[in-house]
Amino acid sequence: xxxxxxxxxxxxxxxxxxxxxxxxxxxxxxxxxxxxxxxxxxxxxxxxxxxxxxxxxxxxxxxxxxxxxxxxxxxxxxxxxxxxxxxxxxxxxxxxxxxxxxxxxxxxxxxxxxxxxxxxxxxxxxxxxxxxxxxxxxxxxxxxxxxxxxxxxxxxxxxxxxxxxxxxxxxxxxxxxxxxxxxxxxxxxxx
Amino acid sequence: xxxxxxxxxxxxxxxxxxxxxxxxxxxxxxxxxxxxxxxxxxxxxxxxxxxxxxxxxxxxxxxxxxxxxxxxxxxxxxxxxxxxxxxxxxxxxxxxxxxxxxxxxxxxxxxxxxxxxxxxxxxxxxxxxxxxxxxxxxxxxxxxxxxxxxxxxxxxxxxxxxxxxxxxxxxxxxxxxxxxxxxxxxxxxxxxxxxxxxxxxxxxxxxxxxxxxxxxxxxxxxxxxxxxxxxxxxxxxxxxxxxxxxxxxxxxxxxxxxxxxxxxxxxxxxxxxxxxxxxxxxxx
Amino acid sequence: xxxxxxxxxxxxxxxxxxxxxxxxxxxxxxxxxxxxxxxxxxxxxxxxxxxxxxxxxxxxxxxxxxxxxxxxxxxxxxxxxxxxxxxxxxxxxxxxxxxxxxxxxxxxxxxxxxxxxxxxxxxxxxxxxxxxxxxxxxxxxxxxxxxxxxxxxxxxxxxxxxxxxxxxxxxxxxxxxxxxxxxxxxxxxxxxxxxxxxxxxxxxxxxxxxxxxxxxxxxxxxxxxxxxxxxxxxxxxxxxxxxxxxxxxxxxxxxxxxxxxxxxxxxxxxxxxxxxxxxxxxxxxxxxxxxxxxxxxxxxxxxxxxxxxxxxxxxxxxxxxxxxxxxxxxxxxxxxxxxxxxxxxxxxxxxxxxxxxxxxxxxxx
Numbered sequence: 001x002x003x004x005x006x007x008x009x010x011x012x013x014x015x016x017x018x019x020x021x022x023x024x025x026x027x028x029x030x031x032x033x034x035x036x037x038x039x040x041x042x043x044x045x046x047x048x049x050x051x052x053x054x055x056x057x058x059x060x061x062x063x064x065x066x067x068x069x070x071x072x073x074x075x076x077x078x079x080x081x082x083x084x085x086x087x088x089x090x091x092x093x094x095x096x097x098x099x100x101x102x103x104x105x106x107x108x109x110x111x112x113x114x115x116x117x118x119x120x121x122x123x124x125x126x127x128x129x130x131x132x133x134x135x136x137x138x139x140x141x142x143x144x145x146x147x148x149x150x151x152x153x154x155x156x157x158x159x160x161x162x163x164x165x166x167x168x169x170x171x172x173x174x175x176x177x178x179x180x181x182x183x184x185x186x187x188x189x190x191x
Numbered sequence: 192x193x194x195x196x197x198x199x200x201x202x203x204x205x206x207x208x209x210x211x212x213x214x215x216x217x218x219x220x221x222x223x224x225x226x227x228x229x230x231x232x233x234x235x236x237x238x239x240x241x242x243x244x245x246x247x248x249x250x251x252x253x254x255x256x257x258x259x260x261x262x263x264x265x266x267x268x269x270x271x272x273x274x275x276x277x278x279x280x281x282x283x284x285x286x287x288x289x290x291x292x293x294x295x296x297x298x299x300x301x302x303x304x305x306x307x308x309x310x311x312x313x314x315x316x317x318x319x320x321x322x323x324x325x326x327x328x329x330x331x332x333x334x335x336x337x338x339x340x341x342x343x344x345x346x347x348x349x350x351x352x353x354x355x356x357x358x359x360x361x362x363x364x365x366x367x368x369x370x371x372x373x374x375x376x377x378x379x380x381x382x383x384x385x386x387x388x389x390x391x392x393x394x395x396x397x398x399x400x401x402x403x404x405x406x407x408x409x410x411x412x413x414x415x416x417x418x419x420x421x422x423x424x425x426x427x428x429x430x431x432x433x434x435x436x437x438x439x440x441x442x443x444x445x446x447x448x449x450x451x452x453x454x455x456x457x458x459x460x461x462x463x464x465x466x467x468x469x470x471x472x473x474x475x
Numbered sequence: 476x477x478x479x480x481x482x483x484x485x486x487x488x489x490x491x492x493x494x495x496x497x498x499x500x501x502x503x504x505x506x507x508x509x510x511x512x513x514x515x516x517x518x519x520x521x522x523x524x525x526x527x528x529x530x531x532x533x534x535x536x537x538x539x540x541x542x543x544x545x546x547x548x549x550x551x552x553x554x555x556x557x558x559x560x561x562x563x564x565x566x567x568x569x570x571x572x573x574x575x576x577x578x579x580x581x582x583x584x585x586x587x588x589x590x591x592x593x594x595x596x597x598x599x600x601x602x603x604x605x606x607x608x609x610x611x612x613x614x615x616x617x618x619x620x621x622x623x624x625x626x627x628x629x630x631x632x633x634x635x636x637x638x639x640x641x642x643x644x645x646x647x648x649x650x651x652x653x654x655x656x657x658x659x660x661x662x663x664x665x666x667x668x669x670x671x672x673x674x675x676x677x678x679x680x681x682x683x684x685x686x687x688x689x690x691x692x693x694x695x696x697x698x699x700x701x702x703x704x705x706x707x708x709x710x711x712x713x714x715x716x717x718x719x720x721x722x723x724x725x726x727x728x729x730x731x732x733x734x735x736x737x738x739x740x741x742x743x744x745x746x747x748x749x750x751x752x753x754x755x756x757x758x759x760x761x762x763x764x765x766x767x768x769x770x771x772x773x774x775x776x777x778x779x780x781x782x783x784x785x786x787x788x789x790x791x792x793x794x795x796x797x798x799x800x801x802x803x804x805x806x807x808x809x810x811x812x813x814x815x816x817x818x819x820x821x822x823x824x825x826x827x828x829x830x831x832x833x834x835x836x837x838x839x840x
Binding site: 203264267 | 658804810
Binding site: 017138 | 372390
């Protein structure tokens with residue numbers, strides 16, 4: 001059985017993209033997703049919106065194990081091209097509870113082409129403001145941030161990811177209909 | 192009023208091309224000042240006339256956007272009119288000449304005088320995205336220089352200017368270091384506009400269609416114009432004020448008014464100049 | 476009092492009207508029909524299709540009509556239209572060996588299996604203006620009347636390849652999908668498939684000049700025209716959902732295979748090398764020029780010194796596209812007065828300083 005995607009594919013993808021662009025341009029600041037498609041079994045509505053906006057046959061996507069109807073729907077709507085393992089993927093979707101592959105094992109780009117790197121879409125439970133302090137491009141001074149449901153050593157791994165700049169991965173955190181961007185430029189202090 | 196042409200997809204580009212551009216833009220924002228290669232498409236306007244900016248605008252514009260297009264700071268220059276009309280035909284979005292009302296500003300060669308706000312997006316048309324190109328013709332080589340953050344060539348060039356002329360002899364497209372890492376071209380804006388890039392609350396996007404590169408400066412990002420301790424960076428100043436609005440702090444265009452060589456200086460930013468005059472009329 | 480020039484909109488609208496009027500010319504004469512352009516200007520149509528990367532004779536004829544015969548402008552129109560077309564399928568590789576040949580010549584052998592076939596060529600027309608063409612309706616009987624040509628015609632270079640005298644053309648390991656320069660940017664070092672694509676779309680004049688330079692010492696390729704063939708080649712697709720081939724039509728192609736300077740080393744015996752050119756329609760000059768430049772760009776892989784610009788990938792490939800080149804050269808007519816003002820201010824400052832300095836020196840003297 002196929003599930004429907006965006007109601008207005010052109011407009012909804014455009015509005016979702018602008019949320020994404022905002023999220024990465026102003027890291028750790030919450031952006032609302034204005035157009036939500038119906039949820040797919042095993043995926044939040046927000047994750048589905050991001051996949052419909054970003055994925056097509058020109059990029060590779062790594063997915064955790066998901067119900068068949070979800071995979072069939074995603075394949076139908078995006079033409080997605082699944083990566084055999086996380087290290088080869090351009091995009092990775094981590095649903096709640098999926099173990100985080102070590103960030104250092106993912107595509108981080110090359111010295112000449114650091115853009116050829118992975119983007120992680122990570123489902124979390126909820127946003128809060130009491131785990132870390134972020135700074136860097138897109139943040140006027142510093143920004144307090146936190147996310148329930150992130151793997152325990154995520155922030156520690158993130159510091160190593162940031163230290164590799166300009167190589168590295170970028171992440172989008174998703175809590176249902178809200179997202180926060182975490183580009184590799186964001187410096188994180190725990191506490 | 193130009194009518195929307197329904198034969199074309201919203202924004203002219205197909206959805207696949209928009210997705211390619213959008214993915215590129217997200218990486219560009221994540222690596223400030225780094226030039227992301229992209230599969231530039233052939234647009235119905237000539238290369239060198241803003242195809243990079245047009246493709247970026249087409250990939251981000253939505254129904255609720257308000258678009259402003261300027262060339263040389265003015266909304267009524269022919270190329271600005273032409274690009275604005277193109278977007279009216281293929282998107283039907285509202286357009287404006289007022290900087291403060293615009294959500295999206297596509298520009299060639301200027302940054303408006305009116306301070307930009309958070310949430311606004313500037314799209315720059317870029318002829319040559321590689322700041323090192325005139326010093327090193329090969330793309331393979333300039334990629335290596337960026338990879339190693341090896342920008343000595345540029346410092347030597349600027350210093351040679353100083354030795355020869357007593358000044359840095361670059362007055363526009365003045366190179367900047369973005370986020371302390373990548374040397375970037377601010378596009379051919381006069382160096383007068385360079386300080387407006389530093390820690391701007393607006394998102395700055397740069398598109399070079401012919402060269403097939405795009406790059407970005409996120410809001411609140413350090414953008415430093417190259418300089419030396421004994422030769423600090425300085426912008427252009429005029430001994431005149433605008434002949435129309437009296438502004439003493441805007442970039443001025445020089446206009447030759449007769450065969451005897453008389454000149455007049457007026458604001459290059461036509462919206463800013465008009466707003467100043469309206470303000471004065473209100474007070475008078 | 477200076478008043479900012481307004482009314483760009485109206486000026487542009489007026490320029491469109493004037494352009495339409497000058498395109499039409501004398502309205503007492505019959506307007507050109509697309510079919511006339513397609514049939515009677517077929518070489519112009521072929522060039523527009525080739526450099527426009529779109530095989531559609533009617534659209535190319537329309538572009539030529541709209542561009543008033545300006546090939547580069549017509550190519551630009553066709554390219555911009557191409558951007559809006561969906562990609563429905565990818566054809567199977569064309570087999571030029573199976574071409575229905577209308578012309579086939581070889582410069583390397585006096586005779587070849589299947590014979591030298593001149594076909595429709597202007598090569599031996601003596602280039603005397605034919606005044607009989609000045610009057611319409613006065614054309615001689617030009618019914619095609621000839622024996623059917625042998626089909627298929629063997630490729631001249633295959634004979635050499637069987638003897639091992641020329642490098643083999645083998646499919647690379649894994650048969651990787653070639654890049655598509657209309658969808659992804661040119662990257663360096665560029666693979667041969669990417670280079671050939673670029674050269675096929677390249678401006679004919681640019682390619683011709685470079686090819687000529689390779690013959691005059693700006694490369695070391697010593698070419699012989701191994702075979703040039705022109706004719707129709709079938710195009711087919713194999714949709715994955717059907718799993719079998721479907722013939723979707725035929726296109727006219729010109730193919731040129733050059734035999735070049737041999738290469739060899741202590742371990743490999745000497746062999747001739749290849750240069751390849753392919754174009755839509757009857758476009759022999761383009762195909763030959765392409766084959767020469769393809770060969771000169773192989774300098775690096777063949778271990779030759781790269782001393783000439785014709786051997787430098789970035790120089791040749793970055794500047795070959797006439798839509799890019801025409802746009803950027805002509806963008807100089809756009810207003811640049813903001814930057815010029817910046818230069819004016821700078822040069823005045825520098826001159827003032829120089830004047831002050833020389834005054835000071837005069838005083839010190």
